[in-house]
Amino acid sequence: MAMVGYARVSTVEQNLTAQLEQLQAAGCEKVYQEKASGAKDDRPELSAMLDYVRENDTVICCKLDRIARSTKHLLEVVETLEKKKVSFKVLNINLDTGTPTGKLMLSMLAAIGQFEREMMLERQREGIRIAKEAGAYKGRKATARAKSAEVMQLIGEGLTREEVAKRLGIGIASVYRIVKDNKAAN
Structure with missing residues (x-):
């Protein structure tokens, strides 16, 4: 001990x-x-x-x-x-x-922490709703899909999916998704 x-x-x-x-x-x-x-x-x-x-x-x-x-x-x-x-x-x-008192105090801290988190998320949701109504919030732009043509060109040049992801600054999963979507479309 x-x-x-x-x-x-x-x-x-x-x-x-x-x-x-x-x-x-x-x-x-x-x-x-x-x-x-x-x-x-x-x-x-x-x-x-x-x-x-x-x-x-x-x-x-x-x-x-x-x-x-x-x-x-x-x-x-x-x-x-x-x-x-x-x-x-x-x-x-x-x-x-x-x-027992210490455990109670810790439970109270946990409850306060959970309450703070929920209040923050509620304020965030409200802010997004107001911004959407004002036309100021569009969400995150789909950066990887915008690079589909570049992805397919580099894959066509023989680069690995990992090299394509690194060169274009996108995730490897996005490269796989773009290649799969292009194969399904053809």
């Missing part, structure tokens, strides 16, 4: 000292630390920590925004920990998923 800490700052100029002191005071025997933006998916120390922890361990961080980029990401991290039967603590809000 190990106490494992995770500390992160967003920029190289920032200092991890305060977090490291708090994690040490909380009893962490091992601390994973990194200097990386929360927006990046590339957080090797977080991944290493999630791989390292074992059943009955506890992961501790100082603040929620140090471990997760968003509510959705937080819930993904906690789900990973739960599958491994690892508890999760956040020092500044006294959240501990090893307790």
Whole structure:
């Protein structure tokens, strides 16, 4: 049963000292630390920590925004920990998923995150509806289909589908679809 800490700052100029002191005071025997933006998916120390922890361990961080980029990401991290039967603590809000109150708090965070997501999607749909009514929204242009003649010409010249996709800046699936549609039409 190990106490494992995770500390992160967003920029190289920032200092991890305060977090490291708090994690040490909380009893962490091992601390994973990194200097990386929360927006990046590339957080090797977080991944290493999630791989390292074992059943009955506890992961501790100082603040929620140090471990997760968003509510959705937080819930993904906690789900990973739960599958491994690892508890999760956040020092500044006294959240501990090893307790019924901590589990309730996490459920409330999940509900709030889901609500935020649904509200954002509703606003997005409303904005698209208004833009369509005003004639300002046409959707994404079909860029690959517009290049059908070029695709067929390059295929005719003996290029592979992969080379055609790369040269024209379209997806390989689009090249296959265009070739298939042209064969069906002929």
